Amino acid sequence: MELLLDIALLALLLITAISIAGIKDLLAAAMLAGIYGLLSAGFFMTMGAVDVAFTEAAVGAGISPLLIVLTLALCGRQQRGDRQRAMLALFLVLPVGALLIVATHDMPAFGAADAPAQMHVAPHYIQQSMAEIGIPNIVTSVLASYRGYDTFGEVVVIFTAGLGVLSLLMRSQGIDEPTVEPAPNAQSRDIVLRVIAKVLIAPIMLYALYVQFHGEYGPGGGFQAGVIFAVGFILYGLVFGLDAVRRVASHGLVQFLSAVGVLIYGSVGLLSLASGKSFLDYSALASNPVSGQHIGIIAIELGVGITVAAVMIMIFYLFAAQLRLQPRGPSLTPDHQGTDAGTAHLASQQQGAG
């Protein structure tokens, strides 16, 4: 039964990947990318990697197709074909793929007890996590405490990506800010969308907070919570217009918060450094090492959540402001709504996993 499910999921993944490569219409490709994310989330689920599946569902199937669709709204949905470059890419991809397939022969079987990944530090994490960190979800204890340094790097990567988008689109932002003309179409006139959005935004935020603070006990954590929180804001922005959502959280505030998250994470590390332990060793934060770990994990997860949410909202602001500069921009809004309802679907589907 399990095998059948695996085969079905992998076959669907393969079909989706091939059709993404083959399809000419970029909007359809973005939708297929969302389906690909959902399928891989399901596949991770069958492998028992619940946290990874959750992240994939929130990021791969939820917010990244949304951001891709926003990008397509800016630069058009038709693929500009370049045969020569495509041939070059094909020549590169085929040998690399062949090498990867050859390399799988040397890989240990899935779940093999003597695999290198199972021999090195994993036994220590599994056996000592409860005594050293004291939280039931080992994934969070590995991610936030044992491997806190790597997670710090990930947060900095997200922050840097936000900075990159900001530096690319900031110039037009500066022109846009003083001459804000109320675009007649910026707000969706549809009463169904407005009422449903109003009903749904509060539960989405609440669910994000649940995911944020439940991460120690079940699947979840700062990354997923940040994305879901940002989705609440983006939904509001799509339905009620950019100006309305900017009144709730101004662009400057979001920009500020994206840095604050990284700052919280880093200062927790510096705090433990100041108390004589190594960087990001949270046991220094309280007299009892286990409760120190608790405080540290909650603090850094909060930092992660703030940065992820703020960067996602900031990217949405920048894209939407850019879109408004183009005369044909806001007409795409109802289309986004469909995508976003899909995102919300996912958020709800994952409640079962938690």
Added chain:
Amino acid sequence: MIDSLLSGISGLLLGLGCFFMLTGAIGVLRFPDFYTRMHAAGVTDTLATFLIITGLMLTAGWSLALFKLGLILLFIFFTSPTASHALARSAQHCELKLPEQSSASDPRSPTSTESPPPPAMPTETITTLERD
């Protein structure tokens, strides 16, 4: 006794849900144009999800899972029809727009629903959804 009854009902609901899901998929593949396809997908999707989750709730028993499934049910109940509605509405804004007499099934506030002039909208937004 009550257990076997519950599992029987839940099996029935799950089977019905799968059946409606399947009919929806066949409808999306076989119906001729965008609106009929969307009708097939939208209606069956909401109903089938409703049936499947109710079936799962019956097997869950009194637990946290029951509560979570109930929340998902509520969420789907709101989002799935809204997504279909948004899709149909955005189709009205592009070249898939229906002729006037059939789109007049929208009685509330004519000033707010009819005012965005459809010709000004870009025609490339949704076009590929209906051709394959």
